[in-house]
Every structure is written in C-alpha cells, then in structure tokens.
Amino acid sequence: MTVEDTARKGKGTVFVRMEVCKGCSYCIDFCPTHALDFSKEFNQKGYHFPELNRPEDCTGCDLCGLFCPDFAIFGARWKDLDEKRQQAASQVKL
Amino acid sequence: MSESLDLRLALAETELENPVLPYLRQDRIPHIWCPGCGIGTSVNCFCRALTDSGLDLNKVAIVSGIGCTGRTAGYLNLDSFHTTHGRAIPFATGLKLGNPELNVVVYSGDGDLFAIGGNHFFHAARRNMDILVICVNNFTYGMTGGQVAPTTPVGPTQTTMPLGNFESPFNLPFIADACGATYVSRWTVYHVRQLAKAMKEALGKKGFRFIEVMSPCPTLYSRRNRLGDGVDQVKYYKESSVIKNGADTKDIGLGFQGEIVVGKFVDRERPTWLESMNDHFSHVLGDQFTPYGVKPEGE
Numbered sequence: 001m002t003v004e005d006t007a008r009k010g011k012g013t014v015f016v017r018m019e020v021c022k023g024c025s026y027c028i029d030f031c032p033t034h035a036l037d038f039s040k041e042f043n044q045k046g047y048h049f050p051e052l053n054r055p056e057d058c059t060g061c062d063l064c065g066l067f068c069p070d071f072a073i074f075g076a077r078w079k080d081l082d083e084k085r086q087q088a089a090s091q092v093k094l
Numbered sequence: 095m096s097e098s099l100d101l102r103l104a105l106a107e108t109e110l111e112n113p114v115l116p117y118l119r120q121d122r123i124p125h126i127w128c129p130g131c132g133i134g135t136s137v138n139c140f141c142r143a144l145t146d147s148g149l150d151l152n153k154v155a156i157v158s159g160i161g162c163t164g165r166t167a168g169y170l171n172l173d174s175f176h177t178t179h180g181r182a183i184p185f186a187t188g189l190k191l192g193n194p195e196l197n198v199v200v201y202s203g204d205g206d207l208f209a210i211g212g213n214h215f216f217h218a219a220r221r222n223m224d225i226l227v228i229c230v231n232n233f234t235y236g237m238t239g240g241q242v243a244p245t246t247p248v249g250p251t252q253t254t255m256p257l258g259n260f261e262s263p264f265n266l267p268f269i270a271d272a273c274g275a276t277y278v279s280r281w282t283v284y285h286v287r288q289l290a291k292a293m294k295e296a297l298g299k300k301g302f303r304f305i306e307v308m309s310p311c312p313t314l315y316s317r318r319n320r321l322g323d324g325v326d327q328v329k330y331y332k333e334s335s336v337i338k339n340g341a342d343t344k345d346i347g348l349g350f351q352g353e354i355v356v357g358k359f360v361d362r363e364r365p366t367w368l369e370s371m372n373d374h375f376s377h378v379l380g381d382q383f384t385p386y387g388v389k390p391e392g393e
Contacts, residue, residue, distance in 0.1 A: 020123060022124070022130075023129055024323075024324055026130075026328065029329070030284075030328070063287075065113070065114075066139065066286040066287065067138075067283075068134070069131060071114045071115060071123065071134070071138060074112045081110070
C-alpha cells in the first residue's frame with residue numbers, strides 16, 4: 001500500500017493503488033473539494049492515475065473510494081486512522 | 095471462508111487496505127470493464143452495503159447471467175455462480191428453495207434480465223420469490239458489440255439500428271412494480287451513497303426486491319452517440335436526475351438524454367412464495383404437512 005504522507009495538512013488523506021487505476025477520472029471530477037488531480041506519470045498500463053495535489057483540502061470523506069470502479073483509491077480521516085491503529089495495537093497486546 | 099474473511103476485514107481496517115478488497119477475488123483483479131464503465135462503481139456500492147448490513151457472508155450467494163455485468167459473480171469473493179444467458183433468476187430460485195437460509199442476490203445486466211431472461215423475471219416477481227435482483231442498466235448489449243437492447247431509449251444509434259432506434263423501451267421499475275415486487279428503486283452510479291443505502295435496505299427485506307442501477311457504457315453507447323466519456327455520462331446523471339421517492343412507476347420511463355427520476359418507488363409487504371406454500375399446505379393438509387424452510391423454534 002501507499003505510504004502515508006508524514007505531513008498532515010488536511011483532515012484526511014487518500015490511498016491509491018496506482019497499478020490497477022484505469023484513469024476514468026471519476027474520483028477527480030466528483031471529489032467534493034477538488035483535491036485530486038491526474039498525475040503526470042503513467043502506470044504500467046499507460047493510464048494517468050490520481051494524485052492528491054491539494055492535501056489541505058482533503059476531508060477524508062471516502063467519496064472517491066465509493067466512486068472508484070477499479071477499487072484503486074479510498075479516503076480515510078486521520079482521526080479514524082489513529083483510532084483504528086490504537087485499537088489494533090491494544091488487540092495485539094492482549 | 096468466514097473466519098479468514100473476518101480476519102482480512104479486520105486487517106483491512108488496520109493495514110490501510112482498500113475496504114472493498116476482502117470482498118474481491120484478488121487473482122481476477124483488475125477486471126475487464128472499460129475505463130469509465132459504471133459497473134465497478136455499482137459493485138463497490140454493493141460491497142459497502144454488505145459491510146453495512148452486517149450479514150453473515152457465508153449465507154450470501156450471488157448469481158449472474160451473461161454479459162459485462164454478468165462477470166460480477168466471478169469477481170466477488172462470495173459463493174457465486176455464473177449461469178447461462180438469461181437464466182440467473184431460475185438458478186437463484188432453485189438456490190433459494192434448496193437452502194432457504196441463503197440470502198440470494200441476482201446481479202446482472204438489462205440484456206440478460208429483460209431480453210432473454212424476461213419471462214423468468216416476470217414470474218419470479220409474480221410468485222414473490224425471496225431474492226434481490228440488481229439490474230445494471232447501460233441501455234445496450236455491451237459485451238456483444240452494442241446491439242439494441244430492450245431498454246435502449248428511442249433515438250440513439252446502435253449497431254443494429256444505424257439510423258437510430260425507433261422501438262419503445264421497457265420501463266424497468268414499472269414492470270417490477272406491476273409484477274408485484276416488494277421493493278423497487280432506481281439509482282444511477284452518480285448516487286453512490288444512496289445506492290449503497292438502497293442495497294443495504296433491500297438486503298434486509300423479504301420478497302422479490304428490484305434495484306435498477308443506471309450505468310454509462312462509454313465504449314459502445316456513449317461513443318456511438320457522441321455522448322462523451324463515461325464521466326460525461328455520469329455528469330449528465332448528476333444534472334438531469336430528480337429524486338422522487340414514492341413516485342408513480344408508470345410516469346418514470348427514460349428518454350434519450352432526458353430527465354431521470356430516481357428514488358425508492360415501492361416498499362410493501364407481501365407473503366413470499368415459501369410462506370404462501372407453507373400456509374396453503376398447512377391449511378389443506380393440516381398436521382400431515384411439515385412446513386419447509388422455517389427455522390425451528392428457539393433458534
């Protein structure tokens with residue numbers, strides 16, 4: 001999976017599996033805060049994949065994750081991620 | 095399957111894996127659907143609905159026919175079957191009657207369910223067979239090359255109608271309503287949250303439930319009619335759709351690039367086929383008859 005950005009600018013972030021993206025631009029066009037853009041790079045199949053260009057705008061609403069027909073992107077709120085990690089850590093101790 | 099799936103679902107939450115991935119057969123992904131096709135989005139919503147509904151995934155079975163949407167059964171990591179063309183509903187009926195505990199979902203396209211499988215749809219709805227039918231309507235036969243389907247509106251050009259289609263299309267929610275379905279709704283792939291909610295609601299109901307999902311076909315329908323890419327079609331859904339819950343289903347037919355009425359149209363209770371059969375034979379035969387498919391008391 002994509003490694004998270006250490007700098008937390010917005011309320012959330014997105015995770016992209018660029019190797020399965022087909023560049024349909026659903027996530028880019030229907031992002032409520034227009035935080036995503038096409039990357040200038042190509043993936044193995046020759047498609048441009050999305051990129052979080054304005055991380056300060058991302059709210060982690062996961063609408064991109066719901067729209068994605070290729071299951072290539074999803075969003076998450078930092079708050080939820082931290083909670084889940086804490087829960088997981090506590091489960092491991094038990 | 096359930097334990098490993100539960101483990102993977104737990105992992106998905108901690109390891110930052112896409113929440114939908116545990117529902118998919120990873121060896122078959124990426125799927126063959128075109129860039130811009132909405133079927134993947136509808137499958138995505140269905141997976142979210144499964145998560146939200148909290149159903150035991152060992153008791154969910156998915157049946158598909160032939161066609162682009164028919165490939166869903168092969169991609170979802172549930173008990174699934176890919177039937178012959180148009181016979182998804184008869185297979186699902188048999189599956190439900192053979193094991194009444196199962197929650198059977200038929201996931202197929204408009205050509206499969208309403209052209210070759212039309213009869214089966216009508217009679218399953220008439221009998222109120224306890225299955226959920228999700229029909230992804232892309233107004234054409236996608237896999238075979240863009241022929242006129244029973245849902246193609248009047249006007250657009252197709253490979254078998256090079257000068258434009260003149261045949262009246264089916265109004266799918268009206269058919270389902272008239273045949274006696276207990277739950278009828280229509281959403282487009284733009285309405286992802288509503289679609290996931292509708293699927294969740296329908297999964298929890300009894301009887302014959304029908305959801306129509308409008309989806310763009312960028313490679314055949316849109317390209318042939320110069321409607322742009324898949325995303326342009328979804329923008330059209332966004333601009334032209336009106337939510338009218340409880341609308342009269344006979345007024346909500348679809349025109350070419352016209353207004354789209356979406357929403358939940360029918361939600362009613364009717365005895366399912368198994369309930370009717372048990373009632374009838376209990377009445378006629380009395381104690382000689384043991385009701386079939388009823389959970390023993392105390393469970």
